[in-house]
Amino acid sequence: MSTAPHLDINKDYAERYGFSDPVAYFARTPKGINHEVVEMISRLKGEPQWMREARHKALDIFFAKPMPSWGNQELLGRIDFEDITYYARATQRPETSWDDVPENIKRTFERLGIPEAERKFLAGVSAQYESEVVYHSVKKELEEQGVIFLDMDSGLREHEDIVRQYFGTVIPPNDNKFAALNTAVWSGGSFIYVPPGVHVAIPLQAYFRINAERMGQFERTLIIADEGAKVHYIEGCTAPVYSSSSLHSAVVELIAKKGAYIRYTTIQNWSHNVYNLVTKRAMAFEDAVVEWVDGNLGSLLTMKYPCVVLRGERAHGEILSIAFAGPGQHQDAGAKVIHLAPNTTSKITSKSISKDGGRASYRGLVKIRKGAHGCKTTVECDALLIGAKARTDTYPTMEIAEDDVRVEHEARVSKLGDEQLFYLRSRGLSEEQARLMIVNGFIEPFVKELPMEYAVELNRLIALEMEGSVG
């Protein structure tokens, strides 16, 4: 149980704090986390009572839950929850000046060929990326189909009934400490509802959202694909996202109803001071397909294990991920699949590259519940090590409570092969070109699943990361 004092400030907030429209009074919450901060966030957003209560309840859970006892204890131990600002209004965020953006990030923008306006958005210089022209046509088309695509705050305001029905059902706040924290202080994120039978033709990207909160620290995303619907959502981008706030803890919930299809693509390239501790889970009902395509390039420490719960017969879950850990980085990523229903199938493919002191860990779970007969699952982990002091770990767990299933796990670790290098060099490639080609070949299964512009950017980015790795 929590030992934190429970402040029941829901009832008489106005009397005690003397204002009901806090917008005018504060732009950001004070540092640290407590019930008052949570109350301020909720009041500011003018949320319904149930959401406010959910936030307070989640905060108690956050206080009560211990930090994970596994993973990178050294880095986790450095998080100071009292030194973090949990909410700042979008328009009131500190406007970084372009001159303050670190040189290496500017250089990366240059090399990736990111448009000017987008650069400023990514660097936190402007609050949002103006893509109104593109967005309007997209928006019209979506509206005609009955697709709801909003930021989560607007979603809650405009479609409270849907949000209330699904919010926290896939990832309850007591799932883990960081999910609890997110539930208590969430802000921003996407809310998508796709009506039965509707196929959304183009991938939806958070980019298109106008007036949305900027990519936040505590994003909350909820995507519901109704029966037979189909949607592809893309989060993040290959370009480095510069952030001065060090803790990012998002929660993403996906619900794929009977026969629905959801693909969720993430490319994460936070600047190297960021803790990226994310909970992502999908429920897949009968004949539904959920695919997580997950790329982790940035951050100091990422702990992210996208999960698919296969609840309905013949549902299929697939997780394809790459992680690139450069010097000082720890990518602790993985995947989870829970087979609850018979004849469900899943496939996990994980590729990681650890370079020059970087550490990549695969941590995964495949669970097959009793009665889930006829299931098939394959897990494949490949790790590539480049340079001295690189480290890779593989921690797969398979819990099988059913005999009529097939479970396979395979992992391979290798260094950049001298033989491969020799062969390519004998064909006239420089060592640098040869190395890049091998790495690109290694991550190819991932890249080919990305939309074209992302794939191009990712390839350029890898080239940049690989620079100077010869010798």
Add this chain to the structure above:
Amino acid sequence: MASTALPWTTPFASLGDPSPLSHALGEPAWLADFRQGAAEQARLVSLPNRARHLWRFSNPERFLPNQDPMELVPAPAPPPWRLEEDLAAAVLLSSTSVQVVHLSPEAQRAGVVVAPLGHAPVQEFLGKAVPPHHGFLEALNAAAFRPALAVLVPAKVRLEKPIRLRLVASGLSLPRVLVVLGEEASAEIVEGHVGGSKGSLVLGVTEVFVGAGGELCYDLVQRWELPVTGHLTSRIVLGENAKAQLALASFGGEATKVDTGVVLAGKGAEAETYGVALGTGTQHFDHHTEHIHAAPQSHSNLDFKVALAGQARSVYTGLIRIEEQAFTCEAYQENRNLLLSEEARAESIPELEILNEDVRCTHGATVAPLDEEQVFYLKSRGIPHHQALRLIVYGFLDQTLSRLPEKTRERIEALVAGRLHGEVL
């Protein structure tokens, strides 16, 4: 002397002072000191609990003794052991006694020592491979072990015939085996666990050291009676260019937890671990293996097979770790689980921790049911259903067993056959 209360709630009230036990067994001072130190450790090491990685799937309470481990309880004499094969040495360990049943003239001439641990010059090795702080159960063993045996094979001595150790379980047993192979020595040692009855608990520790260029085959064969609960921890430490082949075979016991591993501490060391486990009824197996590559150019290979019938359950966790300075290493690991019934369960967690780039590692794990097509094929050839199943299980395990030396293989195959026909299928 007064016994010391333990700072936590344990099923047993106290861990007594080790000196009376040490005295009763006529042990030298260094050993008494070792026990004292270990008893201190037992008070510091936390109890096994399920939050800890290696205890996730086994209930630690099943492995905690319900009596003061220091207390000597009289046990019935073990049944006599009729030797049927030609051995270098045979030793029977039960209760507190170490009985050297046989020591061949050749072994004697070569200076092979097979003696109670306290009477052998092993002070510098004791507790070095499995230190008391390894875990609570290992600390208990280090403080209260008996019977305890030391096997010393001098440098350059190559034993043609195996050494067999038979460890008989009864009541609470805390056996400890310490093996030291000198440089370029070679030997095969079979550690066989038998016996036991309802309420028997075995907390065993084995430490093995192989000197530079030494070669060792170590067979750990567990065929307790069904009601026995046991926890066996063992580590083999390999010197430069030393080789070890570890064969694990687990058949008996109600709940068995094995924590075994090889530390490749010398450059060019090689380790192979081959294991089979065959479970039925409500048997619970929890095996953990480790191959720790601490030196460059070391190689290891592991193949662990589990076949389960009835409601049997198996947990396998296997770690390959390659340390930062251990360049040019190769390590392979494979775990396969065959489920013969709907109620059988298998968990498999193969793990890799690799801290340098100049390596080649793979691991694989599978859990699968009987292949109905294979059963159908065999039946279509006129083989009855039961026999077809046995053949398939036999073939499944044989892929692993065939890599063992012939004698070892025959011995383990005979046990597999006996168990397949008798109980499992």
